[in-house]
Each structure stands twice: as C-alpha cells, then as structure tokens.
Amino acid sequence: MTEPAVAARLTRELASALKHEELEGFYQDLHRRPETAFAEHRTAAKLALRLRAAGFTVTEGVARTGVVGVLGNGDGPVVWLRGDMDALPVREETGLPYASAVDGVMHACGHDLHITWLAAAAEALAAGRGGWSGTLVVVGQPAEEAGGGAAAMVADGLHARFPRPDVLLGQHVAPGLAGFYPHTPGLTMSATDDIDVVVHGVGGHGSRPESTVDPVVTAAHIVTRLQTVVSREIAAKDSAVLTVGEFHAGTKPNIIPAEARLALNLRSQDPRVRERILAAVRRIVEGECAAAGCPVPPEVTVRPGGYPVTVNDAVLDGEIAAVHRELFGPESVFDFGPAMGSEDFSLLAPEGVPYDYWYVTSTPPDVWAAAPGEDLFEKFAAVPGNHSPLFAPDPSVLVPGVLTLVSAALSRLGG
Template identity: 50%
Template structure:
C-alpha cells in the first residue's frame, strides 16, 4: 500500500469525528489560558488521550502533557502542539470568542485570547492522535503526542526539558510541528533549511541628568539620547548587513519621564531582534552594544548604559531530508494546495525539543484564512491591510477547512516514518 493510500485509510474516520473536533476547538477558543496557566486545557487534552488508549504523562514542566502510543516495532515520532494563549482582548465577534481575563506573571489583570491559533494546533493534534489510535493496522512504531505549555513566553519547552522530559518519554527519531499562518485555509507550506528566525529581546537603560524643562543646559537629556539611539539602530540592518542577510530590528518601547516640563534622568528602550543565523545574530547584537555606548558617550551620559538580555528564541531550521519526505507526502495528500513556504520572521521555541533529543525535525505552515476572503484581498493588493495576522485582536482561523487540513497534515507527516515498512512506498526518497 502506498503512503497516500495508508494516509487515506487512517483519515477515513475524520468525517465521523469532525463535529466533535469542531466542538473541542470552540471550547478551547472560548476558554483561553495564558502560558503556565493552561490547567483546564491540559486536563481536557489528557482526558482525550486516555480515552484513545494513550499512556499519558501529565504536569511536565507545570502543565505539559505527553501521550505515548506504542504500536509494535518501528520508529518513534513526536508530534507537538502548544497550548497557551495571549494577553489580548479578542475582537473577532465570533459566537465562541474569548471573554476570559486572568492575572499575568507580574500580577496584572489582562484579557486572554487565542490570537495566535494554538487552540487550533491542539485540536488538530488531538484529531490526528485519535485517528492514528483507531487504525493500528495501518502503521508500526510509537507515536508521541506532546502538548507544550508557554510557547509565547519562550520558556515552555525549556521547562518541560528541565522537568525530565527526555527521560519520561521514549526517545523519538524525528519531530514534527505546524503553525497556522495568514494564508488560504486548506493550504500547507514546507521549507527546507531556515524557516523561522531567532529572536532576542534586550532592555536598554540609559542615564542622563534631570532638570527643569526650561533649563535644558543644566541637564543631560536622556530623551534626546534615546531618540538618537533609535534612529541610529535602524541603520544596522540597512547599512551593516549584506542584502542576502535578512534581519529585523524593532524598538518596541521607549519610556522616559512623566511630565512635559521635567527632563528625566533616565530612559528605557525595549529592543527586539530577529535573525536567521548565528553570524548575523552576533553582528547585530554587537552593533547594538556599540551604538548605544557611543551615543551615551557622545551625549556625556552620567554613567554607562545598562543592557539586559531578555527572552531568546532559537531559530527554526528544518532538516532537508525530513522536509523532502514530508513535502512529498503533502503533495500526494493536498495536490496543488501543497507548496513551499516563504521565510518567516516569527519565532518559536519548538526546536529546543528535538535539539534536546539530538534528532531532526520539520515545521510547516498551515493556512487558516477563508480562501475567498484572501483571494479578494490579493486581487486588490491589500492582503497586508485586510487580512489579520497572528497576535491581532481580529485573528481567528476559519474553522474549516483549517481543522481538516491540520489533521491531515499531521497524519501524513507521521506516516512518512510510521507506515508499515514491509509494503512498497514509492514516495520515499
């Protein structure tokens, strides 16, 4: 039996569980939970996995869940979905929109919504896990369904690893993950090599001398100093990196002072950097340090700047051989709806999991926008303006065909390794 035929056999039951999966998705969407607070979500995930016959490990790294389904001799593959939502007030107008509020890590009361689509990832993986469990005669090996907390804060994978994940589940041979992105629903996109950027967050504090707003000669103005730094930082990508070295540098916050007639004595900048290779990353970080120190010196700052490194996300670099296998499976499963994804400047912590096991991985894009809406915006040339992106209060995947496509993609990817090896498989490279 060819790989596509095996996948079709496993997916034959999708129609029977579609309405149930849609209900699960709507429930998760309406009950969004922040990172490290995904208790309700984790409980629902564990219940579903247990009902499908998985051996379930709960509370990994706080709220992480891993389901293990052994089905004879063969490879072990890991499918991962993240569970957390964002501190965003949902404005989609959906009947199942989130109205949840919660207390965040620093004690603030914030709205919470699944504005990045992690609820769709969870539902798709639950669907794939259930279909694989219901078709044991179609594959051999071990399936690991991993549900990770706190991808958005960037420490969810690390906490699972610190809590002994590598010792608590079988050692996988390969890992797979997907993410909804603002492309037409029903489409999937793979990319060998670099796919998502690394991300670095830096907090910069600069020090001047405060004075009355009417007497700037008595001050060393940190607002002017910070403004010069912001402008100069924009030259790093445009003037210090080659055109073939993509990078993004954003000053997302500049905070100084409390009154228009008071020159403050310090200012704070929050900087975010996205790069795709370590050489570019180190070059940009070194340039930031050089520019900040030089501008402070030029302004006569009362003391040197303080630069604190915050959350770091690793780059996502897909294994070429694994991606080729998955791309071939997607072409067979989706036809012209399977393609090559572009490079993305978003960031993820998924790669920390396969890296900890020392295994290859691939990560792909799953379209989630109503196709007619997308194509209309494309014809107008207004995709960037009219199609909400991840983290927008207006972002919400169209339920179908996104959900079906996400389940199909996970099953197809899993079967590139788990399909019975004694049967001919013309799709293997």
C-alpha cells in the same frame, strides 16, 4: 517510512470518523477561555482527558503545565507530535460569537487550533492502531510565546522520562487563503533575541532642561539610529529585522526623568549576522549616551532564553510534503521560503533527531478575496495574521489540520 500513497490512503480511512461539529465545539471552547504562558491549566486538563480516553498513558505537570501522552503499539519507530497551548496578552477584536471571554487575552496565534488538531490526531491514530506499529508520543507544550516552554520541558526531563523520538513533527496555522500547506526544506524560521537597554540621565524640572541630561531625547536618538543597522550595516543578501518594541520613560509632563528604558527584538538567520547586529546595538547605545553626556554608562542586556533558528531536515520535509501532496493535491503544497518568525519547537528534538515543521493556511476565502493586492504576497500582507487582534482562522481548516498531522505520523510509523 510508509509510502505517500499508502499513508494518504490510511489517513482517508481514519478521516471518516472525524466530526467537524465536535472539533468546532472543542476549538471554540478553547478560544473562549485562553490562558497565557505557564497558566494553561484548563487547556492542559482538557488535552489530558482526551488522551487518556483514547488509551494514552498521560503525564501532566511537565514544566508546570505541559502534557505528554504515550501510546505504544508494538515494535517500530517513535514519533513525537507537538502542539503549543498558550495565548497572548491581546484584546480580541474579531467580533466572533465565540470570542475570548477573558479580557485582554486572546488566542491570537492559533494555539487553540493547534491543540484541537493535536488531540483529534491522537484520537484518530489511536483508533487506527491496526494500520501502524511503533510508539506515538503527543506533546502539549506550554509557553511558546517567548516563555521558554520547550526549554522548560527539556529541563524537566522530557528527553529522559519519555521514549526518545526518531522524528519530531509539528505545524502552525498561518495567514493565507485556506487550503494550502507550505513546506520549506532546511531553514524555515529565524532565531530571535530580546535586548533590554537602560539609558541613565540626570532628572530635573521641565522648566530647567539645562540642569539635566535628558534620557528621553537620548533614547529617541538611539531609536532613530538603530533603524540604520539593518539597512546600512547588513548585506542585502542577509535577512534580519531589528525592532524597538518598548519605550518607557517619565511619570509626569513637567518632570525630566532620570532614566529611559527600551526593549528591542532581533530576528536573524545567520549567527554571524546576529553577532554583528548585537555589536552595532551596543556601539550605537554607548555612542549616543556618550554624545549626550550621560553620567553613567548605559546598560545593554541580551535576555537569556532566545530561540534558535528552525532548520527542517530537508529529506524528511520532502517526504512529508509528498504525503500532503498525495492527500490534498499537488497544487496545495509549495515552498514559501524562510520566515522571520521564530519558534522554540526545535529545542524539543534531542541532538541528532530530525524534525519537520510546516504550515496550514487559514484565511477565510471571502476575507482573502476582499484583501487589496494583485498577487499572493500583496494579499498575504493585507490580511490579519498571527498576533493580530483580528486573527480569525476559517473553521474549514479544522479537519484538514488533523489530517496533516495524522498523515505525517503515519508516513513515519511502521506499517
């Protein structure tokens, strides 16, 4: 480990070569041309091109569109830096001059920023090889947005084909007044599961409901009843969220359909809580269908590929937080606590390898100042966040987001 003051000093030396205008151009280009999960061909090619130019040995096509760059620089630790590449099926409403040119697709979670930071950090560290020793591995991951990208890279031999990491590092852009770098030791993000429900009824004409078993009404009762699971079956000290995100039924107003489909999302932070909620979902669905007289039992399916909790190594997080305090000031780093959001980042770490994942806040100062609320949490809830069609990070975070990665890597590489 390199001392925080030394890592910060080396980072400041490398920062002088960063050009905000160049970073902004690269970022805006990625933002204009977003690509969804496992379709990030253009984004991957641009990352690969920059890594090769910086001296990395680059492998493309890992898990279809993933990119891995390796830069050896003598004996020392192996440090992995990860950034995700995929965009979301969201129609952008920011009105930015560089808004998405792809209808219905947007970088609404900031992965365009992540790749900009990753590419620039890799270039800066490559240019500053005289100040560190070891091996730097840069991972451009596809399909983070519930696409199973991390698991797919591991299945494609990520851990066998490339140097085993001593540490895995990553970060995420987040809402909040630009200029802060939240760190949470231990549990920092929740597990997530997607659940499909099929309610089987008896279809018929809208004028003769007595001859049917209406799955729409039954599914509506299920939706309402599910709202009591967290509020009435889970202890107040335990955090969980259960959301019904999809409700599909019917084809015409005067036809009672034969089935209704729901899609649920569960966020949890404790395996026992997760199992209790899953059991409650099955019980409620089966109970409502039985009460309605459905002719066939319902189907409740937990989709494979859910994401686990993200648990930062507490010691490692404390050390990197110390570097960021040294670099940006003691007031810039704080513990926001565990979030209900989920990530597949931790799946990239081989068993036993510590990892750390932190945030870079990005709300423009004028947007933050105009947001209603008297304290941080009220304002945080009022500004556009990740997955919003209005999410527009302040370009002022371009250079700082590079420096957070560079300084974290330098703190772990050999001196």
